[in-house]
Amino acid sequence: MGISVPLQRRAGSGAPFSHAALVYAVPCVLALLALPFLSFRPNRIVSGEGVQVWDVAEGWGLVGTAALFVLAGATVLAGRQAARALLGFLGVALAMAVAGAGAKDLMADAPQFARVSLGGGFWLSCAFFALAAADALMRLDLRPLVRLAVAGFVAAALAAALASGWFDSLSLMQEYRANADTFAAAFRGHLILVGGSLLPALAIGLPLGWLCHVSSRARAVAVPILNILQTTPSIAMFGLLMIPLAALVAAIPELRRFGIAGIGVTPALIALTLYSLLPVVANTMAGFRAVPVETREAGRAMGMTRWTLLRQVELPLAAPVILTGVRIVVVQNIGLAAVAALIGGGGFGTLVFRGMGQTAMDLVLLGTLPIIAMAIVATILFDAAIDTMQRRRP
Amino acid sequence: MRRGRLIGLAVALALFLALALQPGLFTPLLSLLVEPGTPLVYTRQSLIALAVWHIAVVASAEAVAVIVAVALGILVTREKGAEFMTLARMTSNLGQTFPPIAVLAMTVPLVGFGFQPTFIALAAYGLLPVFENTVAGLRGVPATTLEAARGMGMSKRAILMQVELPLAAPVILAGIRISTIINIGTATIGSTVGAKGLGEVIIAGLQAGNAAYVLQGAMLVALMAVCFDLAFRSLERRAFA
Known part of the structure; x- marks a missing residue:
């Protein structure tokens, strides 16, 4: 982490x-x-x-x-x-x-x-x-x-x-044939959990990372909080999020229409988003910090506005480090999403826990192997993208 | 900063002990979460016993992980072991892509349910951060320092024990901290394969739809993680000084 x-x-x-x-x-x-x-x-x-x-x-x-x-x-x-x-x-x-x-x-x-x-x-x-x-x-x-x-x-x-x-x-393939529908649903669910938590994490994490880079006060507040979030074990986080959400739904029943509930996908998505923030924020900060002072000054001397400087100089230079943070988050969430099944969040964890419940180890494997495969595929894709970016650099 | 950390540690530890030893104190809070009449405090096992089990499984796995990982880290940073660097790096990178739950799930078919799969999964998973940090710490020792030590006529062994390891200690400790924190969380999942620990309380709560159980289990695990995190961080600070 x-x-x-x-x-x-x-x-x-x-x-x-x-x-x-x-x-x-x-x-x-x-x-x-x-x-x-x-x-x-x-x-x-x-x-x-x-x-x-x-x-x-x-x-x-x-x-x-x-x-x-x-x-x-x-x-x-x-x-x-x-x-x-x-x-x-x-x-x-x-x-x-x-x-x-x-x-x-x-x-x-x-x-x-x-x-x-x-x-x-x-x-x-x-x-x-x-x-x-x-x-x-x-x-x-x-x-x-x-x-x-x-x-x-x-x-x-x-x-x-x-x-x-x-x-x-x-037996592994027999389990697959017996659970083909569940398998497809679990795959969709897993993608939804990983993708659905990545977008808000980026929407919050990237600006927050930039803010922490420019303001030491923001850094002093945000980083310790994110550290504690990261420290909270996943089951505990999923469990703790159920409670306020259940209370919220009880207070405003209309929310149920939007699929918000104490158990299920919503608390899982929120938990995964929270876990994603620290790596995104930390790597965004590290990426910006690595931009050489001379480069920034040269840009400013050319009369670039702060916004142009950010968009045309700093962001492109920081991109590989930021993307490394995104890779960490995606790989981490592919694993964590498996635990979401415990609170009805779907994903391949459904198969893993069902298999453990039935002591059917091949069913556990049927849930585990695709998780590992997804993590490896994500690593390969992101590494290739990061590598391409770095090679393009003079 | 240091004082803040110590106060934080004291508060977290006090809350943890209060919740583990006297859960009754928290019933007014817990009763807000559930319908009247549902049990509030987990009683199938005493919370403190579960907490001790939890710490025991994490600590025993961590001990094995640290010994193996530091030894491997030293090995690949020696001249003779340099050849194994790529290999160790790659295995360690690959290992990171294995989600903890997957490691756990794959150990069960080999050794059955209970303490062992959790122990093995935790030890294996705990290796990686310690190894990575041992390598990073040992590599971070300035070449000039090593040169000076060699110039003083120190043997390779003395350089390792008296120069390299002490200088790398904070980074290695940080690795042990990260690995311990991850494992406190992973041990919770271990309860799904029958290991004793605080995960039992959370999972019982999730199964019975009892938010009070979930909250006390989750609070205990989270507080335990925070306590260890803060304690390790102050140790790291001390190792720097």
Whole structure:
């Protein structure tokens, strides 16, 4: 939380990362050896028995295991970062393919309510392959547009894979099919919470940040208050906001017509907006403060008015830092919005908490994975935008 | 500024203790929130016991997080560990994008409900701010200072223990503060997976539509966070001096 500076550009190094690559490859192999790849359960809520990766589906298991080990080793030995990235992505794809095939095989002659879930071996090996790929991409130091293209390609490949039906025997996909409507509503709800809190946060935070930049008195009042707001735990904030809103609605019942209520979307949006203020204000202040005094004076000497100076000089120079604040807020709110479900605010938290209530872990995952995906997508998009802005600068 | 902070801390702490030990004092306030006849004070567990549990789970997770994060931070800022810098940075950045509730939800399938998932999630999530700040603090030590220490013939170990760590201490402490505050909040969510703590009161209130429960739980958690925040901030000040 708090202020963050934009990512520093690192010089791209083409050198192999020998030792560092081992940090991905070794745990990846260990996870595959030690942890079950899939788990077979008699029904949806009981814990099941693990299936090791070499035991899954006739043929797939042994060949798949060997290929995964080879890929893990290759990421260490690869001479070029691009090759390493490709190998990492191949590793993820192969692990997914093996899991899909294994699930299909296990479910072929299973009783009606049986389920096949993904195990720790699958998740960890996928995570380490993905990390190896991400690490390699980062060291390649790609241009923002190329980075977006790579991300778009990976997303498209993932979507195509999920749509292909290869994974339909997995419990996760069964949960999706059973909850497709809720899933769509949760996605909409989540977007509404994140987007709906961002706009007011910017409308209040940007002017407030500028005010705090020019007036030390405003800063002395606003910053401690925002600090306390940021300190309040999310559940507490959601809970506390219910009370005045419920009282307000009780006093003025007409408000109900506009969808304002003690529980639901309204308190969630207000809470998320309040949480967004500190990062926006802090980064706006930091952005303006970083504008060199000489630049400002040069502008003034050219006869610029205060407004022109702000619009044409200060704001463009402060923009990357301000945008970093916006990125922090969006990523933070994507996570916090999940908690909103506790007060009926909707979003993917609905699936998470319903899953916890039913001890159906795949339903929890169905709610959790899109949250993480959204956070990663937001990070990639914002980083590309911030990077573009910084590169444009002389 | 310092005096203001101490007064703030005293007030917050007094309110916290009063609410945790003598919730009865607050019934006139709480009765304004709910229909007459609804229970006002959470009685399934004593509030102070829940508060102690809450602090215990946060503190134990934080201890693990701090030890691991500071060790890693030292490792990647040494010459030999420099290679792991990109890796550590990236993992840490990625970790920040994981919402706490997601970390919590994903630990449950591995270890079951109760204390453990909360402990693991808090420890994992608490690592990141401490690590980031340890690296930032150690990197912020001026090169000239290090040069001077080397010139005095100090060993690498002595430089680390007597120069670098003391100079980085305020920044590291700030990291521990941020991570503790986040974790006090996250531990509240831990109650949804069966960990004992103050979240229990809030969630019971949300489920029963009892605003009095929600308010006392939320107040206790918020006050606890404010107390720790202020206490850490005065410690940071002291570490500067």
